[in-house]
Amino acid sequence: MTSNKISVTLSENKKEKQPPDQLQFGTTFTDHMFIMDYTLGEGWHDPRIIPYQPISIDPAAMVFHYGQSVFEGLKAYVNKKEQVLLFRPDENFKRLNKSNDRMCIPHVDEDFALEALKQLVDVDREWVPSAIGTSLYIRPFIISTQSYLGVAPSTKYQFIIILSPVGSYYKEGIAPIRIAVENEYVRAVAGGTGTAKTGGNYAASLKAQQLSGDKGYSQVLWLDGVERKYIEEVGSMNIFFIIDGEVVTPSVNGSILEGVTRKSILQLLRHWNIPVTERRISMEEIKQAYAEGKLEEAFGTGTAAVIAPVGELFWNNEKMLLNGGQTGEISQKLYDTLTGIQTGTLEDPFGWSIEVPNKINTK
Incomplete structure (x- = not known):
């Protein structure tokens, strides 16, 4: 420079x-x-x-x-x-x-x-x-x-x-959103640009987003581009599930954007000693967990929405209503804690917030 x-x-x-x-x-x-x-x-x-x-x-x-x-x-x-x-x-x-x-x-x-x-x-x-x-x-x-x-x-x-x-990013605010799982279109594959925050990734997602929006869904949940079975991320967020007391989220695999909010949520969960795992998750596993009554909550994480609880998943013409369509306990706690740290109403034990010096009014 x-x-x-x-x-x-x-x-x-x-x-x-x-x-x-x-x-x-x-x-x-x-x-x-x-x-x-x-x-x-x-x-x-x-x-x-x-x-x-x-x-x-x-x-x-x-x-x-x-x-x-x-x-x-x-x-x-x-x-x-x-x-x-x-x-x-x-x-x-x-x-x-x-x-x-x-x-x-x-x-x-x-x-x-x-x-x-x-x-x-x-x-x-x-x-x-x-x-x-x-x-x-x-x-x-x-x-x-x-x-x-x-x-x-x-x-x-x-x-x-x-x-x-x-x-708020969503009109619903912290209220649960409805998400459609995408089977036809692909967002990214390993080796492509999925890990980069580049405009083309979002342009490529618009068609599926438009089609799901026509059906009344706020976002698209993308599956992997090779086998079309493993969960990757939502259009503007990373995704988390709580299955039988354990929080699981797709591992960063070369096609998923590594979110800053995602990273913060993982740190918070581990700070609270809540079991959390980063791994491959298939939609079949989610469907089975739902059928067995073990799918307790799901939520998206991102800068824009912070935490977006998922109230409904739509996949293969079947609806999965999560937590009675209400915001789950963990989702709410994460939202309250993260926004509390961000706005300074809660202690920041991680040193995440940086103050902007007020130099304009002190000259």
Whole structure:
């Protein structure tokens, strides 16, 4: 990087903020954004915080034609002391570089990226909502911007961070969601891009998501792409099951995105001495456990929803109603604990939360 000094240009036209109870997910954006450029031979350069605005790139930019892009998602919260807290941002930037490696995108300096994020959130700290169930969603992403119609890694990129105050990801909130198991389409296979957080993975999931949505289901549960029998993940979440007192979740196998929330949930469960196993899980096993009355709970985990209890699974034209369609005890405890740590209302024994220094108001 030619310079690590971040220039700041403040917006002269502040946007009107929505009331907390009207916040939807991903529709409102703050006053500022961060951008940094990459040029082959020069590296990452010109880091800057500027007013939120459209970006202008050539129609031949490679991102439009070959999909060379990666992104992340994390959140900021405000606690009772009006401190702004980031939840495990270091893990997100580590994963961003893993995605970069898979997509042939130059690595970013993780410490510098975190400092840039802190400065951006500090500039827009008045946008961090404090109402229960709200947060500031953070979207770092990298796109290839070289103007070239050829299949090769780009020589130019932009690293951008935008911020969005949000309410619950699902309209139902913590209420159980309905999930359809996908038998026809495939999300990813080992050796592909399933472990990278890249746009193409999500574009490939839209058809199945659309079809399940037409049937009234919130999400798709993907099976493995080879045998079509082993559970992988939900469209926007990792998945957990509680079978006969044991929490089980699919092991990271080369085609599953390793979620930061997933990692946090595993640590919490082990901290509580609750039996938890990462392994292969087939839908037949889930069906048998359900038939025997041993399938106690299921829940998804992800940055956007945090914890999403599963109230119904639909597979092979059969419905499995879980826990009477109600939120299970473990799901609720995990949600309350994790959101409590994130918002600072509960002790953080793991050191997950990082405070954003308030430098704007102390100058």
